[in-house]
Amino acid sequence: MLNRVWLFFFLTAAIAIVVQLFNGHVEVLSDSVNAVFSSAKLAAEISIGLIGVLALWMGLMQVGEKAGVVGVFARLFEPLLSKLMPDVPSGHPAYGSMSMNLTANMLGLDNAATPLGLKAMQDLQSLNPEKTVATNAQILFLVLNTSSVTLVPVTVFLYRAQQGAAAPADVFLPILLATVASTLVGLTIVAIVQRISLFNGVVLAYGATLISVLIASVFYLMTLSAEAIGTLSTTLGNGILMVLILSFILTAGYRKVAIYDEFVEGAKGGFSQAIMLIPYLLAMLLAIGLLRASGALDYALQGLSNLVLLFGFDNRFVEAMPTALMKPFSGSGARAMMLETMDHHGVDSFAGRLSAIFQGSTETTFYVLAVYFGSVGIRNSRHALGCGLAADVGGIMAAIGVCYWFYG
16 A cells, blocks of 8 residues: 555656646756655654654653553553454553553643554554554554544644634634544544444443543633643643653552663663664655645645535635645644645634644644554555545544534
8 A cells, every 4th residue: 555655646746747847837846856855854853853752751661561550551441442452462561552642642742642652553563463564453553543532732722822813722622523523434444444343332331431521621621711721731731741750660669670770671662663763754754745845735726626616615615725635744744834824814714713623633644654653664554544544534524514613
């Protein structure tokens, strides 16, 4: 799948470059060459930048596992995950690392979520009989990551506040609805492909509990101002991280674990993983960079706008689509698109609000796939990309629908 996708990106970029040259835009050649070398530099910068944080969390996770703290998280979510991932045996360390990663994603703890996710992928890889081919459990875990519910998208609120929004947090509920839709679509598609039954008591009970918590959180957060939500989220996030770190270290000390030795041993794995990511990241960033520099995305948007008008539909949502189309490829690129849309159309315009909803409810699927599978050397992703993109499409469609519902 990835081989075909990579080739498709290059063919699309090549066609777009030829069209640009035919139209007299010779600068596309220099832009494309710059994109190639910039991608190489960016891949190295991202991987090297991950060394410290990966080493930190890999070391802490090893201490936490020895202390038994990670096992507490595993027991909370193992009944659910074992139904969704029947190939993972009971009591396996992957349950703990997956549970911690999904919790960190839900709380918006970006600085902890990625290292914990890589640790979970590494744990799942230990069960993989074919080390270069993704297992069903790894695919489901990746799709849950690319579509995971984020309870409080604080960064989107901050960007809206910087752009002068009258109520920066008024997109909170639309974002939550869109990201829940993305998660449900992703989980359903994977369940259909892998023939997992979602209609059993355990899954339904966890689902009902999660929905109840989300509803209660929504009602509480809607009583707060944007500044109060930001303060609460920051305080809660930092507090949870400190509680985790201290609980790992102090519990391990109480149980007479060799804390320093275990931390160093775990941290070594983080260093090697960060270096291993470079070629996988480079391959994905190179294709994405060429796609952007060639103007292919601009042509796609123009074609979409013409198609919508041809069928007589409202095409206001097309003005925000650059953010949606860029997000699966690049988080920073989507952020730039969102800010440009807010600046051009107005932060509280339909397009400005929709771009913020796209930014908060979709994920960088290609980046996550390259990083997570690249960290364990998987080259055959099977149906992971298709299911991840289906979750993205579900989130995008839901975002458009709720934006028309709330602001249309």
